[in-house]
Each structure stands twice: as structure tokens, then as C-alpha cells.
Amino acid sequence: MDRHVIVLGLGFGDEGKGAVVDALCHDRPVTSVIRFNGGAQAAHNVVVGHRHHTFSQFGSGTLSGVPTHLSRHVLVEPIALAAESRALADLGVADPLRLLSIDADALLTTPIHVAANRAREDARGHARHGSCGKGIGETTWYGLLADRGAAPGQVVEGQEVLGVPGPPPTVGDCAHPTALRAKLDALARFYAPLTGDGFAVDDLVALYRDFAGAVRVTTGDEVGRLADRGPLVFEGAQGVLLDQWRGFHPHTTWSTVTPDNARALLGRRHATVIGVTRTYQTRHGAGPFPTEDHDVLARFPERHNDTGHYQGSWRAGHLDAVLLRYAVDACGGIDALAVTHLDAPDLKVATAYDAPLPTDPAADLTAFLTHRTPLLTALPDPLTWLENHLGVPVLVTGAGPDRADYAVRAPAPR
Structure with a gap:
């Protein structure tokens, strides 16, 4: 694993990015968590024993004492940020705002x-x-x-x-x-x-x-200064399938979810890109979902997600290898995986649809995905199957909601 790590979601969001960032920050010294997209709509859940927090603008390494830097690509909502700071203080984080720095060029959400x-x-x-x-x-x-x-x-x-x-x-x-x-x-x-x-x-x-x-409001290349001091973890928001350029319109976010922003902030410095996926598929609200299955929704109750007034209902279905490959390709490839919800039993995966995914850039993928029937097969060993399917190692695993359920694995020797 490189000195710096970029963590991003390979689905429609809610893959477990926050818990993965927390695990990485707890596993080794980290100078700062860098937010590189999104804003106050992020909802990254971290559970440490009796403490639970849904991170929105603070980085998910905060419970390990790791500072957060909100880069110029983040949309900052000060009222919500103040409320989040108070919630973290109630969990025992001393003066949370001292752990925060923000780029002066970040846009304000009012x-x-x-x-x-x-x-x-x-x-x-x-x-x-x-x-x-x-x-x-x-x-x-x-x-x-x-x-x-x-x-x-x-x-x-x-x-x-x-x-x-x-x-x-x-x-x-x-x-x-x-x-x-x-x-x-x-x-x-x-x-x-x-x-x-x-x-x-x-x-x-x-x-x-x-x-x-x-x-603390910063100017200039603050990320570069932090990177020269020590390892950074870049925490992405939302998922690649919601990306403003590569997602399925109009059900997308106004944000670049792929690693582009993080790579630009790092300049010529190298980073390991870790894509996060559940062992089954989820999405929140409207949009195409070929593997949606109400039986999966019933079997895997969600502790920290629910129907939102604007966002819509919580949905679940089988793992979608077609969209997983699409997300990886949209990122220009990834170096490793983080796989969460390994405690979910009796899994299936869609290895294909009843028609191949169009390769024409002008194709209406939203309409195409809306009418697809997935071809499902059993998924007995998610880690082995995903490593073989994507050709990259699994570096972080999660088999429950708590930090104790997560493990950072040593990469296999090359």
C-alpha cells in the first residue's frame, strides 16, 4: 500500500466508506483525512463500541483523533458543520473544530x-x-x-x-x-x-x-504541505455510479466521485486507490437498479439508513458485477478493494444482463438499465470471487458495523 490512500465508493453510495476510512486511520498513523468531493449530504457511519456517529463534513478518522482538511472541491455548510461539531463533542471528541482546516476557495452552501x-x-x-x-x-x-x-x-x-x-x-x-x-x-x-x-x-x-x-482557513497547496508531513487518507463521498460525468442521469450528484480530484490535489505523488463495495447492492431513492430484490431488502435490515423525505426510500438487491466493472473502468482502474457486509449470508451476483451494456458514448444507459433482467448466480466466497473478477487484492474487510468487525489486511507479496 502506498503512503497515501484514496477511498471511494463503487456503488450508488452507502458502501461503507466511513468505516473503511476509520479502520485505516486506526490501523496506522495518518496525518490527515482529506475530503475531495461532495458536501453536507455525505452520511458515513462509524461505530466504535457504544459510540456511533454519522460523518457528514468531518472526516471519518475523527474518532481516532485524525484531523480533517476540506479541500477546495468540497461544498461547506457552516450551520450543519457546527451541529456536527457539537455532536462529536458529545461523543467525547475534545474541541472538534481544532481538528478541522478548510480551503479558502471551497464554495459555501447557504x-x-x-x-x-x-x-x-x-x-x-x-x-x-x-x-x-x-x-x-x-x-x-x-x-x-x-x-x-x-x-x-x-x-x-x-x-x-x-x-x-x-x-x-x-x-x-x-x-x-x-x-x-x-x-x-x-x-x-x-x-x-x-x-x-x-x-x-x-x-x-x-x-x-x-x-x-x-x-483554520487555508490558502495555497495545503494538501501538498500535509502530504509532505505524512500519510494522507482521501475520503470520497457518494459512489461512482452517481458521478456527475459517469453516473446515470438525471439520478446523479453534482460532484466528481472518481479519483480525479484527489489525484489533482496530490500532484505527482502516488496513492493507492481503494474501491469500496458491499457484498450486495444498495441505493437510496430514484434511479435504475437492475438487481433490486425486495427479499434482499427484507433479509438485510439497515441500521443506519432509512427513507429520506427528498432522497427517497432505501433499496437493496444482489451484487451487480456489471455495474461494479463499469465503476472500476470509470475510475481508470483501482489498486485494491474494501469489501463490507461480509456477515450477509446466501448471496447472489449478477454476472450479466439479458442484453450487453452499450459501449456507444451516446447510449442512454439510464433507459437501458431500467429495463434489464439480471443473470444471477450464487456468490459463495465474496472475497475470492471479487479478487478474481477484478484482478485486485482485498485490503480491507468488514463483517459488521463496529470498528472491531473491520480488518486491514497486508497486501500479498508480488
């Missing part, structure tokens, strides 16, 4: 973005995309508009521009109230046709000024 996100999803009715309702897509979308010189009436990434956009607010703006107020005023005006104008911008400015004083 209550205005959240309200706009929920208004759009509500308007879709039964055609909902499966958004988490946390403002992630709106934060990313608004950030695109100024760069593209968007004007009212234009359509950008499938959404009509309703007003005149301004520069997006960033974490670095929080320490500069005048500049921040101007950006928030422009944001509120822009979204008023969708959300109304009931936002107290002055209150947000005061809150974000306090936030800037409570966390």
Missing part, C-alpha cells in the same frame, strides 16, 4: 441554496431526481454561472437562469463581511423567484464571521 434545491425537487413531483435536499446541486450550479457569463433566460446544465448571478460565496469570504454581504445579497435576489425573499442576510453574515474565527 440556507438559500438549500431552499432552492428543495423547491426544485418538490416541483418535480413523481419525477424527482432523488436529491438529498441539502443544496449541493444548487451550490455547484450557481458557482458555474458567473464563470460562464450566464444571463437570465439561458439554460445552463438543464436549469433556466432566473436572474442575474453574482460571484459565488466562498469560505474565504467569511472573514470579510462586506464582500460576503454583497455576494449573499446577490444570491438572495437571484433565487427570490424560486424561494421568496425571507432570508436575513445580515444574520448569515454574522454567523459566517464567527465561523471563520472558529476554524
